[in-house]
Amino acid sequence: MNYYDQHLHTYFSFDSEENFEDYLICEPEYFVSTDHFDLNNPASDGKDDIPDYPAYIEKLRTLREEYPTKFLRGIEIGVVPGQEKQIVDYLMEHPYDLKLVSIHQNGHFDYMDGKVLTMDKFQTADEYFSQMLTVLERFPEGDVLTHFDYGLRRLSFTPDELAEHFEGKLTRIFKKVIEREMAFELNAKSFLKYGNYKLYRYAVPLYQSLGGKLFTLGSDAHVAEDYQLGFKEMSQLLEKCHVDQLLVIQGKDRSLTSIPTL
Numbered sequence: 001m002n003y004y005d006q007h008l009h010t011y012f013s014f015d016s017e018e019n020f021e022d023y024l025i026c027e028p029e030y031f032v033s034t035d036h037f038d039l040n041n042p043a044s045d046g047k048d049d050i051p052d053y054p055a056y057i058e059k060l061r062t063l064r065e066e067y068p069t070k071f072l073r074g075i076e077i078g079v080v081p082g083q084e085k086q087i088v089d090y091l092m093e094h095p096y097d098l099k100l101v102s103i104h105q106n107g108h109f110d111y112m113d114g115k116v117l118t119m120d121k122f123q124t125a126d127e128y129f130s131q132m133l134t135v136l137e138r139f140p141e142g143d144v145l146t147h148f149d150y151g152l153r154r155l156s157f158t159p160d161e162l163a164e165h166f167e168g169k170l171t172r173i174f175k176k177v178i179e180r181e182m183a184f185e186l187n188a189k190s191f192l193k194y195g196n197y198k199l200y201r202y203a204v205p206l207y208q209s210l211g212g213k214l215f216t217l218g219s220d221a222h223v224a225e226d227y228q229l230g231f232k233e234m235s236q237l238l239e240k241c242h243v244d245q246l247l248v249i250q251g252k253d254r255s256l257t258s259i260p261t262l
């Protein structure tokens with residue numbers, strides 16, 4: 001099996017209008033969208049953003065009739081501490097084959113909001129990583145920890161600053177990821193669009209030094225042009241770190257497949 005993009009958005013996300021058909025022009029062997037689930041989302045004025053599950057399942061059913069591609073059900077779950085039970089209950093009734101776990105917001109603001117520019121960056125990052133650790137400790141669902149640096153995208157940190165101020169917390173976070181057999185995602189939005197590749201150059205070896213072996217690549221595309229964005233650059237970093245396989249999650253089935261050669 002060739003590796004395929006395990007993080008992308010369609011019109012089932014509040015912040016994307018992209019159609020499946022535009023992603024499917026190349027008729028990939030497998031396809032999974034991971035649309036946003038964020039309760040009480042400040043990016044939507046406090047609304048619960050939940051992908052329309054019946055419509056999603058119906059869409060996948062019709063696509064299966066039109067394409068040779070195998071379609072999986074995916075979701076990107078943003079978690080704020082306190083929401084764990086509600087989300088677990090929801091997922092019991094709405095099964096998915098791939099569940100990404102993300103920290104996007106804290107109940108008051110999204111970490112990408114301009115508001116963070118007016119705040120102390122070390123304190124903001126500290127709160128962000130604390131929230132991530134709490135979520136990993138209390139929220140039992142999820143296959144992949146996405147964009148570990150989401151809360152830093154607007155704060156311009158250097159790897160040295162991360163090491164000096166947050167290595168302890170990141171160590172606890174990555175140990176939790178490893179203990180839970182989740183994968184560490186290299187996220188193309190972070191890596192390329194927000195220029196955080198240097199933070200990944202620091203974080204990947206740290207995660208490996210603790211025993212971490214499971215990686216995924218995600219474009220985080222919100223438009224079809226970004227499908228598999230950054231795969232070349234992110235694969236190059238992993239190869240430098242002597243990683244030659246990526247994790248693919250297909251419900252209860254997990255497999256390792258070669259890093260794409262592009």
Ligand SMILES: [Zn+2]
Nearest residue numbers: 076102104146
């Ligand atoms: Zn995200």
Ligand SMILES: [Zn+2]
Nearest residue numbers: 007009076220
């Ligand atoms: Zn995303």
